[in-house]
Amino acid sequence: MQQLMLVTIITEHVLRERILDDIRKAGANGFTLTEVYGEGTRGIRASTWQGNNVKIETLVAPDVAERIVERLSDTYFEHFAVIVYRTLVDVVRGTKFL
C-alpha cells in the first residue's frame, strides 16, 4: 500500500485537453475521465453555471498534486468553472504511480 493523493478536477469539456496536458506536465502518469453533470458557482464572480462537465481523477505523489493545484489555480480559476480537490488514499502497489 502506498499513500497517495487522489486529485479530482471537475471542469467544462472545453478545457479537457488543456487540463490533461497540464496534469501530464505536472508529472501525472495516468488519469480517469467520467462524464458528469454539474451545477454551481463559477470563478471569482460567483455567477452560476450548469451543464455537462467532465471529472478528471489522477493518483499522484504529494509534490505532483501540489504542482497540479498551482498550475490549475493560476491558469483557470479566475475565468472558468473548475473545481479541484484532493483526497488522501491508500493505493495497492502504488509505487507504479510515482
Add this chain to the structure above:
Amino acid sequence: MQQLMLVTIITEHVLRERILDDIRKAGANGFTLTEVYGEGTRGIRASTWQGNNVKIETLVAPDVAERIVERLSDTYFEHFAVIVYRTLVDVVRGTKFL
C-alpha cells in the same frame, strides 16, 4: 486549500429532484451528478435492489454536511435505497463553497 466535506449520495433516479432540493435547503451551493449502476441492500428491511442509480456529490462545510445527513436519514432511509457517506477533502480555493 480549504478542508471541506465531500458528501456522496447514491440513490434511485425517482428521488433525484427531491434530494437535490434537500441539499440546497441544507446549504449546498452546487453539486455533481453521475449516472451509475448499483446493487445492494435496501433500507432497513435488507431486501436487495439493483438498477440504474444516480450519484450526487457536493462539497460543503461540516455543518451543512451534518444537516444533509440528518435530513436524508430522517426522510428516506426507511423506505428507499439511499447511501450517504462523507469524505474529508482539501479543496482549492474552497472558501467559495462556504
Add this chain to the structure above:
Amino acid sequence: MQQLMLVTIITEHVLRERILDDIRKAGANGFTLTEVYGEGTRGIRASTWQGNNVKIETLVAPDVAERIVERLSDTYFEHFAVIVYRTLVDVVRGTKFL
C-alpha cells in the same frame, strides 16, 4: 455514522464480472459501477493502456477491504490494468454494510 473503507477498483470491462464475483466472495454486500475512460500504465511491464473502463466502488469493513485487496492483487495485477485504492469514509447508518 460508521467509519468504513470505500474500495475503488478501476479495470477493463472484460474483468468486470470476475472482479464483482471476487468482491462478493470477499464479503462485500453491494457495489456501484461507473463507466469511465482511462489512460495509464499497465501491470508490471509499465506498458501504456487507454480505453473504456469501469469503476467499481464498494463500502466495506476494514477486514473485507483487506481481503479484496489481497485477492485482486494476487490475481490480476501482473497481467491486467487494474487500479485499486481505498479511502476512509463516514457512512450514514453504515452498520448495514457490515
